[in-house]
Amino acid sequence: MTRKTIILCILVALIGQHAVAQQNPPQDSQSLKLDYVGKIEKYRKMRGAGAALTVIGSILTVAGTVTVMNNMDLFSDGDDSAYVTGAVCALAGYGMLGAGIPLWIVGGVQHKKYSTKLQELSIKIDATSQSQGLTLRFRF
DSSP states (O other), rough: OOOHHHHHHHHHHHHHHHHTTTOOOOOOOHHHHHHHHHHHHHHHHHHHHHHHHHHHHHHHHHHHHHHHTTTTTOOOOOOHHHHHHHHHHHHHHHHHHHHHHHHHHHHHHHHHHHHHHHHHHHHEEEESSEEEEEEEEEEO
16 A cells, blocks of 8 residues: 555544534533532632631731731840741741732632532422423523
8 A cells, every 4th residue: 555545544534533622421410410529528628728828827917917026136145046037937927928818719619619509509390381391501
């Protein structure tokens, strides 16, 4: 076989295949509910961790800053352990605040978003004269 024939066969085989890339499989309401419940739990934990980091970070920042300010001497006697401890506490507090505030915000926003989506997903039975059957209502 020539090279052109092999390339032509490969192209025909590739073009003839049904591509399913980036297609979401159909989901029923039960699997959507389970997915939303899992995401709600994940973001609730994220929000709680962010709140805890923010509170602890605030306390450490204030305590470290006060300790550093109380131990700032122009004429040091050689014992800088309280100053170093305060500086480490302040730096750790800044890090916790830097991580805690975004976690708290993102967790809260996403928790509310998926809680709303879970409440909007419903199944009901229509028994009107125009339409009879089972409907799935999903608002987004």
